[in-house]
Amino acid sequence: MNLFKRIVFKLYVLILMGFTVWYGMFMYPLIFGFEGKEEAALSLQELGDGVAADEEMFARLIEEQEHTSRTDLGFKVIEQPYIEGRFHHIGFSVQKDQTSMCVRCHGNIPHDKSVELRSFMNMHAFYLACETCHMPPEEGQPDHEFRWYDKDSGKLVPNPRALHDIEESYRTAARIYPTYGNYGAKIAPGIEENGSFRLLHGKKDMLFVERYISEQGRLTPEKKSQMERVIHRGVSEKPIECKYCHNDQDQFLPFAKLGYPPQWTTELTNSSVVGMIEKYKEFYIPSFLTPGIDEGAD
Amino acid sequence: MSRYEPIIYKDGKRYFYRFSVHQRVQHVILFSMVLLLAITGFPLRHAEEPWAKPLYDFMGGTDLAPLIHRAAGTVLLGLFVYHTIYWIVLFIRNDLGQLKAHGQLNFKTGIKAFFSQEMVPNMRDFHDIVDAWKYLLYFTNRPPRHERMSWREKFDYFAPYWGVPILGPAGVLLWWHDEVTHFIPGIVLNAAYIMHTDEALLAVLFLFFVHWYNVHYAPEKFPAATVWLTGYLTEDEMIHEHYSEYLRVMTEHGLEDEIRPQHFGGQEYEL
Amino acid sequence: MIRRYSHIFGASLVAIVSLTLYSAPVVADDELDCIMCHKYRGLSRIDEDGEFRLFYINQELFNSGPHRRNQCKDCHNDIDRIPHKPAVKVDCAQQCHIVEPSGEKRFTHESIAETLARSAHGKLDAEGNPKPFQEDYPDCKDCHDQPFYRPVSVDKGTIHPGVSERAVTRCKSCHKNGDFAEDFYEHVTSRLRKTRFPMETIENCAKCHQDPEFRERHELDDVVTSYKQTFHGKLIALGSEKTADCLDCHVVAGENTHLIESQSEPASAVYKTNVPATCGTEGCHTQAGPYLAGFQTHVTYDREKYPMQFYMLIFFKGLIAVVLYFFLALIFFELLRRLFPNFTFIREKR
Known part of the structure; x- marks a missing residue:
């Protein structure tokens, strides 16, 4: 017991010594705080000194952290991601796709070739997995099945509730502004085999890509090309076109099965959307439809 | 003072007198006001920190917290004035009174009496500091021996007794900034601002570590010393912190035979 | 823009509810139906300078500010079809289609632009020459994003943020049509205080x-x-x-x-x-x-500019550091002494 007491005593003394050292470090910025600020300012200045404009742009893009802006109206506070130079408000943050193997390299905003269409493509990329359009079933193969998966966990989820909220907003004259596109989930193709469903891109493919990224540094250029070719296997020369879904006859995506309510489906397949596509077909540049393999892979 | 026995016995244990009820009440007012001032002041000093706003809101937000801060400051400043009168009265009544009764009161003895008050630093403290460092750096196995008030306790005492007259008037100036600028230049407010915030930092950092180490964190005190409530020290505390006084008091009470050897913080040491 | 028309929807719903209940979408009200695409959160791209450009419009937030009576085209007047090329930067000093009710003229922010031009933030100096570092001088958008209304209300003598339903109800006893009362209320009361926190x-x-x-x-x-x-x-x-x-x-x-x-x-x-x-x-x-x-407001503790503050700061920082680090060291060594209570370099006899 005496020994135990002595051990506890020494232990407590050691902890207190640790606490004393910690307090000394804790105090330092409190006492000499103003120096830290100036140093920070100086180091920032150094970063900006004497580099070419493109280097500076690159450094800024890398250093830049995503931050939020806060607007306090008194009766409510609006917090949203801050985007430099943006006039209109966003109002909410989005769930980023953590599980797509394509996004791992190509990012969440991959389309940039066609001036007229790139933003539309990116808009669709928000709730459609890349393989939905870029890996259609080859000739003679059975059609894909489509399901929603969670952007965060990658697990299959039921059809988003938000789709019904949108339908509700059509039925009421009240001021309801549903969120379009931000469902926290994406539609992805898969194959129905022996009664069980598996996504075209599974966990295994993601691990493969992760491994490739982590070992990229020691691969020879030839090896890299080989690997990239394998990773992009199945990516079609001809991606799905707008009209495959936006038509009133036979849609590539089974809207009803994916939880799209009737009136909204009609809106997407029948009226204004299709009209727009038809009306402005001169903007539709077929040469844009090069294989996804080149798309943004630079 | 005569109301308090220098040594009392309870459950067979010996206790040594330190603080009168009067002093203990002053201490309670002092620490409650200081804590109140700290939690209504520091969120303002560090307004950009994430903890500042919740704490300030808890203390009544930007409307109420300043009022609490000023009220507590007023009480503390009042306590400072009261305490000054208190020790002057004690000094005149006890020290000078004694001298007068013995017919020895003159300028020289008066000055000497002033510097022998228990909270006033003197040469002995200097020697005690040297002794303490000698012991702490393993140059001797003899722990420092302190009289009734050790130099560390004098520091604890003068932390607020120097702090309040710096913080208080500066705080008053900042409080009545509109009114006082009819008479004094605005730059005095700049000075008052620095005095108030930086002295407050010193006071709080000192309180939370040094003073709280002395009475809370130290292994033999943990979790808390009781002298501020009871007014009496245990024999062990007395031996550890005030061995000179211990020897003196024990001798005065004819208890030479029961004097225990010195130890340091509850640990017996070998001579 | 949506609010402006919602009363029409309301009326038409009552009249022809059985025929068009499902054919009056709240969202399609601007000539080009911009919102058909711009309501999607993902409408975005990366521009040539690597900047993220988002084209999403949050209708709810758009309708929470003074611009809600404007149509998209009032500001983005270069857009005449969809899909469209990258839009031209909006000139806030241009006239929009809202008629300013007190003068019955079309509304413009031109006078604000003029005020800004003769302030310290203007791009030209007093002689009309461009100041150096032109790109540092602000345009409207550098300080303003889409403004919000910040209405206040007074109920039973207390002032609090938000629209007072009681007050709007009073307005609506005469101004029954649509959202006029709400609009007017928010327009006026937002100006009773600062429009930004x-x-x-x-x-x-x-x-x-x-x-x-x-x-x-x-x-x-x-x-x-x-x-x-x-x-x-x-x-x-x-x-x-x-x-x-x-x-x-x-x-x-x-x-x-x-x-x-x-x-x-x-x-x-x-x-x-x-x-x-x-x-x-x-x-x-x-x-x-x-x-x-x-009283000096913008004290930088620069030794040349603010010597008193500088030396006071040094004094106090020195005092705090000396006192506290002395005691910290003392406590540290005292604890260390307790770890080895019996060790000593020089052993004294009692």
């Missing part, structure tokens, strides 16, 4: 005035940091709206917020002789003595 104003000025490179180019002190060290700055950081932000002291008396002058201009609110009047503004230091103006 003070902290947002400060962060807004900080975008340039706290940037070290910007300050070096224009030889300016770090006024934002020094402001945040004042009681004004601290109280605002803690949520107060009662104390002065940048604009309260720096806007020329009697002018709108866009006329801010350099402190060296005699017209400036912070010109030496104007400071007492500025401090004594109604609602601020009305009881203050003349010397309050001598």
Whole structure:
């Protein structure tokens, strides 16, 4: 017991010594705080000194952290991601796709070739997995099945509730502004085999890509090309076109099965959307439809 | 003072007198006001920190917290004035009174009496500091021996007794900034601002570590010393912190035979 | 824009409910139906300079501000079809299609642009020559994002944020049509106080005035940091709206917020002789003595500019450091002594 007491005593003394050292470090910025600020300012200045404009742009893009802006109206506070130079408000943050193997390299905003269409493509990329359009079933193969998966966990989820909220907003004259596109989930193709469903891109493919990224540094250029070719296997020369879904006859995506309510489906397949596509077909540049393999892979 | 026995016995244990009820009440007012001032002041000093706003809101937000801060400051400043009168009265009544009764009161003895008050630093403290460092750096196995008030306790005492007259008037100036600028230049407010915030930092950092180490964190005190409530020290505390006084008091009470050897913080040491 | 028409939907619903219940989408009201695409959160791209460009419009937030009666085309007047090429930058000084009710003219922000042009933030100097570092001078969008209404209400003598249903109900006893009463109420009461929370104003000025490179180019002190060290700055950081932000002291008396002058201009609110009047503004230091103006607000602790503050700071920092690190060392060694209580270099006899 005496020994135990002595051990506890020494232990407590050691902890207190640790606490004393910690307090000394804790105090330092409190006492000499103003120096830290100036140093920070100086180091920032150094970063900006004497580099070419493109280097500076690159450094800024890398250093830049995503931050939020806060607007306090008194009766409510609006917090949203801050985007430099943006006039209109966003109002909410989005769930980023953590599980797509394509996004791992190509990012969440991959389309940039066609001036007229790139933003539309990116808009669709928000709730459609890349393989939905870029890996259609080859000739003679059975059609894909489509399901929603969670952007965060990658697990299959039921059809988003938000789709019904949108339908509700059509039925009421009240001021309801549903969120379009931000469902926290994406539609992805898969194959129905022996009664069980598996996504075209599974966990295994993601691990493969992760491994490739982590070992990229020691691969020879030839090896890299080989690997990239394998990773992009199945990516079609001809991606799905707008009209495959936006038509009133036979849609590539089974809207009803994916939880799209009737009136909204009609809106997407029948009226204004299709009209727009038809009306402005001169903007539709077929040469844009090069294989996804080149798309943004630079 | 005569109301308090220098040594009392309870459950067979010996206790040594330190603080009168009067002093203990002053201490309670002092620490409650200081804590109140700290939690209504520091969120303002560090307004950009994430903890500042919740704490300030808890203390009544930007409307109420300043009022609490000023009220507590007023009480503390009042306590400072009261305490000054208190020790002057004690000094005149006890020290000078004694001298007068013995017919020895003159300028020289008066000055000497002033510097022998228990909270006033003197040469002995200097020697005690040297002794303490000698012991702490393993140059001797003899722990420092302190009289009734050790130099560390004098520091604890003068932390607020120097702090309040710096913080208080500066705080008053900042409080009545509109009114006082009819008479004094605005730059005095700049000075008052620095005095108030930086002295407050010193006071709080000192309180939370040094003073709280002395009475809370130290292994033999943990979790808390009781002298501020009871007014009496245990024999062990007395031996550890005030061995000179211990020897003196024990001798005065004819208890030479029961004097225990010195130890340091509850640990017996070998001579 | 949606609110403006929703009453029409309401009316038509009542009239032809059985026929068109499902064919009156709330969203399609602008000529080009911009919102058909711009309501999607993912409508975005990366531009040639690597900047993220988002084209999403949050209709709910759009309708929470004074621009809600504008159509997209009122500002983006270069867009005439969809899909469209990248839009031209909006010129806020152009006339829009809203008719300004007091003068029956088409509305424009031109007068604000003129005020800004003759302020310290204008791009030209007094002689009409371009000031150096043109790109540092702000346009509308550098300070303003889409404005919000910040309505206030007075109920039973207490003022609180938000629309007062009671007040709007009173308006609506006569102004029954649509959202006119709500619009008018928010339009007026938002102007009874600042349209932005003070902290947002400060962060807004900080975008340039706290940037070290910007300050070096224009030889300016770090006024934002020094402001945040004042009681004004601290109280605002803690949520107060009662104390002065940048604009309260720096806007020329009697002018709108866009006329801010350099402190060296005699017209400036912070010109030496104007400071007492500025401090004594109604609602601020009305009881203050003349010397309050001598208080230095933007103290940078620069040794040359603010010697008193600099040396006081050094004194106190020195005092704090010496006292505390002395005691910290003492306690540290005292604890260390307890670990080896019986060890000593020199053993003394009792």
